[in-house]
Amino acid sequence: MDMYGNYPPEIMALPIRDRANLWICCGETGISSKTIWAVLSDIPFQKNPFEKSWRFYFDVPHDPGDFRRCYLLLQLIPEWKHWLGEVAGHFPAWKKFVENWDELTELYERERENPDGNAPLLYARMKELLN
Numbered sequence: 001m002d003m004y005g006n007y008p009p010e011i012m013a014l015p016i017r018d019r020a021n022l023w024i025c026c027g028e029t030g031i032s033s034k035t036i037w038a039v040l041s042d043i044p045f046q047k048n049p050f051e052k053s054w055r056f057y058f059d060v061p062h063d064p065g066d067f068r069r070c071y072l073l074l075q076l077i078p079e080w081k082h083w084l085g086e087v088a089g090h091f092p093a094w095k096k097f098v099e100n101w102d103e104l105t106e107l108y109e110r111e112r113e114n115p116d117g118n119a120p121l122l123y124a125r126m127k128e129l130l131n
Helices: 016-027 030-040 064-076 078-091 090-098 101-111 119-131
Strands: none
Touching: 016 030, 016 119, 030 064, 064 078, 064 090, 064 101, 064 119, 078 090, 090 101, 101 119
């Protein structure tokens, strides 16, 4: 993979399950990207009985770094973009992110090469969606 999430053709030719397994063991992961992975991999999960909410284990992206990890996952498994609504079905906080995924992607791609490494437009939009 290059820095933009472009994977070699031999990786992209693998079945979805193999790419998902490759990503979970070797990819850049975080709570939000693992949330996508868990739901769309049909991983059986349940609420931790010691936690009052799902938030500790499953969450939305909170900053451009979180979004980048989700973006890279969907670059590896673009078929999953169509199924992001399933994530919102399990975790309603994802609804606004799913509905605005194309906009967030556009902002990320526009700002990913900023010399200072910041993505202020993406971050501001994500904050709006979190409220």
